[in-house]
Amino acid sequence: MQNISNLFEFQEENCKKFIDRIIKSNREVFIMSSLVEKQMCGYDLIKEIFSSCDVFLSQGTVYPVLYTLESEGLLHAEYSKGDMRSKKYSLTPKGRKIAEKEIEDFSKALEQVSVLLSR
Amino acid sequence: MLKNTIIGLDKILFDDIPKGSVILVTGAEGTLKSGLVFSMMANFLSANDEHGLYVTLEQNLESHLRNMKSLGIKEEPNLHIFDYRDMRQEWMDSELDLIKTTGEVIDSFKEKYGNLTLFALDSLNALYSISDPGDMRKKIYNFFTHLRDEELTSFLIMESAQSRMSGQFTQLHQVEHFLADGTIELGMIEGKGGVKRYIQILKMRATKHAMEKHQLTIGDSGPNILGPIY
Numbered sequence A: 001m002q003n004i005s006n007l008f009e010f011q012e013e014n015c016k017k018f019i020d021r022i023i024k025s026n027r028e029v030f031i032m033s034s035l036v037e038k039q040m041c042g043y044d045l046i047k048e049i050f051s052s053c054d055v056f057l058s059q060g061t062v063y064p065v066l067y068t069l070e071s072e073g074l075l076h077a078e079y080s081k082g083d084m085r086s087k088k089y090s091l092t093p094k095g096r097k098i099a100e101k102e103i104e105d106f107s108k109a110l111e112q113v114s115v116l117l118s119r
Numbered sequence B: 001m002l003k004n005t006i007i008g009l010d011k012i013l014f015d016d017i018p019k020g021s022v023i024l025v026t027g028a029e030g031t032l033k034s035g036l037v038f039s040m041m042a043n044f045l046s047a048n049d050e051h052g053l054y055v056t057l058e059q060n061l062e063s064h065l066r067n068m069k070s071l072g073i074k075e076e077p078n079l080h081i082f083d084y085r086d087m088r089q090e091w092m093d094s095e096l097d098l099i100k101t102t103g104e105v106i107d108s109f110k111e112k113y114g115n116l117t118l119f120a121l122d123s124l125n126a127l128y129s130i131s132d133p134g135d136m137r138k139k140i141y142n143f144f145t146h147l148r149d150e151e152l153t154s155f156l157i158m159e160s161a162q163s164r165m166s167g168q169f170t171q172l173h174q175v176e177h178f179l180a181d182g183t184i185e186l187g188m189i190e191g192k193g194g195v196k197r198y199i200q201i202l203k204m205r206a207t208k209h210a211m212e213k214h215q216l217t218i219g220d221s222g223p224n225i226l227g228p229i230y
Helices: A002-025 A027-034 A042-053 A059-071 A093-117 B033-046 B061-070 B085-090 B098-112 B124-129 B136-149 B160-164 B168-179
Strands: A075-080 A083-091 B022-027 B051-056 B079-083 B116-122 B153-159 B182-191 B194-204 B214-219 B222-228
Touching: A002 A027, A002 A042, A027 A042, A027 A059, A027 A093, A042 A059, A042 A083, A042 B085, A059 A075, A059 A083, A059 B079, A059 B085, A059 B098, A083 A093, A083 B085, B022 B033, B022 B136, B022 B168, B033 B051, B033 B061, B033 B079, B033 B116, B033 B153, B033 B182, B033 B222, B051 B061, B051 B098, B061 B079, B079 B098, B098 B116, B098 B124, B098 B136, B116 B124, B124 B153, B136 B168
Parallel strands: B022 B153, B022 B182, B051 B079, B051 B116, B116 B153
Antiparallel strands: A075 A083, B182 B194, B194 B214, B214 B222
């Protein structure tokens, strides 16, 4: 019984490791995906991705993505009224189009990888 | 790669700075440290299809650009400026390991722009003042190693007033001078004609350079280097 439980733990750990890698190396997609529904600051994004995926994206990997997406015109940033401490990001119309396409392509890619692996 | 980026730089630098060098730019406040570094980077990038990253801990993006504009230095699209304002406002300093975070910021920009070749940190003093002092020497050594591994020609700006302080900062500064490939000192000299700014290369590994102090002025398009100041 102990061995089976260890096996499950191992599988879970291993699965978590792959999810961690996938999210970290494709963080731009996950960041844009998180911003589809609502505007968020860097702090909110890190917390959101951690609570939904159990993956911690460090500050040094998230804020540069926000910076570059903003400079490319895909994100709009503003300081929220009454809270000058946090800069809230939202998708621009151009950013929303790109985000939707990226999410669709990313999901397709994952499906294809899954098919390839189950052959 | 940077020899011709500032008018008169060839008066003090006879060879080019080898790619991947880590250079300290030291001086008291008002000696044009940020302006000199930013100008060198912007001028280089305007003529090359490469990218640079200027990380500022002292000022936010807007105030930094305002200062550069006042010196006649143009903004360059391939020179990315990253400030820590938002990060530091949203997180407690104790939650941030800024040396590690700066390494991650570099990696993120490198990932985005493969040909990131120039890096500047403004300033090392600010980085120290908000970093956990534990294992600082080891962290700085690893940081320098990271810059070299990434083959980034790097400028680390350091306010020299603090080097006169006793204790940890003094020791750390000795480490940086030892680790760096080059040291450029900026300063001010008061003479008969008034106060003049100067630039002096104290050390530049694998590069022939002048030892004399040369006058540093501001022209229409940023810093210029004139003749020896003596």
